[in-house]
Amino acid sequence: DTGVSQDPRHKITKRGQNVTFRCDPISEHNRLYWYRQTLGQGPEFLTYFQNEAQLEKSRLLSDRFSAERPKGSFSTLEIQRTEQGDSAMYLCASSLEGVGDTQYFGPGTRLTVL
Amino acid sequence: DQQVKQNSPSLSVQEGRISILNCDYTNSMFDYFLWYKKYPAEGPTFLISISSIKDKNEDGRFTVFLNKSAKHLSLHIVPSQPGDSAVYFCAASARGGTSYGKLTFGQGTILTVHP
Numbered sequence: 113d114t115g116v117s118q119d120p121r122h123k124i125t126k127r128g129q130n131v132t133f134r135c136d137p138i139s140e141h142n143r144l145y146w147y148r149q150t151l152g153q154g155p156e157f158l159t160y161f162q163n164e165a166q167l168e169k170s171r172l173l174s175d176r177f178s179a180e181r182p183k184g185s186f187s188t189l190e191i192q193r194t195e196q197g198d199s200a201m202y203l204c205a206s207s208l209e210g211v212g213d214t215q216y217f218g219p220g221t222r223l224t225v226l
Numbered sequence: 227d228q229q230v231k232q233n234s235p236s237l238s239v240q241e242g243r244i245s246i247l248n249c250d251y252t253n254s255m256f257d258y259f260l261w262y263k264k265y266p267a268e269g270p271t272f273l274i275s276i277s278s279i280k281d282k283n284e285d286g287r288f289t290v291f292l293n294k295s296a297k298h299l300s301l302h303i304v305p306s307q308p309g310d311s312a313v314y315f316c317a318a319s320a321r322g323g324t325s326y327g328k329l330t331f332g333q334g335t336i337l338t339v340h341p
Contacts, residue, residue, distance in 0.1 A: 116269070145328060154230075154315050154331030155270065168326055203269055205329075213258050213319055213327040217269035 114138060116218035118204050124224045125194055132190045133221045137206030144187050145215060146179060147203040148172065155203055161187060162209065194225045229253045230318050232332035239339050245303040247335050249316030252297060256318040260329070261290060261301045264313045273314075274301070306339045313337075 117136045125131050137144050142163050147155035158177070160168045163184040173179075176194075181187040191198055201222050205215035231250045239245045247261075257278040262270035276283040276290045276299070283290050289302045303310055313336050317329040 118269075143327065147329075152333070154317070154333050155329070157328045157330070160326050160328055162326065168328065205269075207327065213321050214260065214272055214275055215327070215329060216272060217262070219269045220267075222267070 116204055116206055116216055118202075118218040118221050120221060121219060122222045122224075124226065126226050127194060127196060129194055130190065130192045131194060131223065132188055133202055133204075133223075135187045135189070135204030135218060137186070137204070138208075138216060139185075141206035141208045141216075142184065143207045143209055143215075144181055145205045145207075146187070146189050147205065149201040149203060149220070150199075158189075191223075194223075196225045199223055199225045227252075228333075229256075230316055230330050230332040232314075232316055232335050234335050235333070236336040236338070239306045239337065241308055241339055241341050242305045245301075245306045245310065245337055245339065247301040247303075247314050247316075247337065249299050249301075249332050250297060251299075251318050253318070253320065253330070254297070255320040256330075258319045258321050258327075259290070259292060259299050260317045260319075261288075262315045262317060263310075264315060264334070270315060303337075306337075308339045308341050311337055311339050 144161040146158040149155040161181040201220045205217045207215045260275040261273045264270045313334045316332040
């Protein structure tokens with residue numbers, strides 16, 4: 113299966129700890145997006161990469177959040193000093209520029225901050 | 227500011243009948259619309275999309291209709307099957323300018339198809 117993969121699927125952490133999530137997009141896709149979904153809501157945009165360049169960040173992405181895509185392939189999302197309000201599903205999606213704009217999502221990482 | 231709205235939190239339909247899910251948007255810059263299906267603890271799965279230059283797109287049992295003047299789109303599922311039971315999200319993007327295709331989602335509609 114060459115879909116979008118995310119690791120870990122679940123993460124439980126204590127408030128104040130740092131966590132890092134990984135996303136591996138569909139191999140030929142040059143666009144990569146991170147979204148966050150809380151209970152009862154639709155996913156909300158966090159940030160976007162085109163190849164290795166981070167081109168847009170949402171105001172939802174406080175300075176405790178950082179994302180990288182160092183070689184234009186996989187991406188990581190790090191949350192420092194986690195807070196209970198960070199508990200959510202973190203979703204990664206990828207797409208191929210110029211071929212429609214359909215984004216394909218990974219299974220998500222469920223973060224629980226205690 | 228909720229730019230994409232799904233005003234029906236839930237919909238219940240009998241197997242074999244039509245399911246109609248609705249979505250409204252406010253941003254006139256949106257030019258590409260998608261429907262995703264989501265099961266609990268999984269990521270959204272792409273179902274069908276439509277560009278603003280069209281008013282209808284069909285794929286098997288799924289048809290999406292776009293009414294640009296009303297800023298409204300709908301997803302029709304015919305015939306509905308129990309396996310269609312899931313949360314359905316409408317999403318929109320403005321592909322031009324600096325939006326880079328980021329998606330704005332509605333809140334979702336829970337579809338339950340009864341056997």
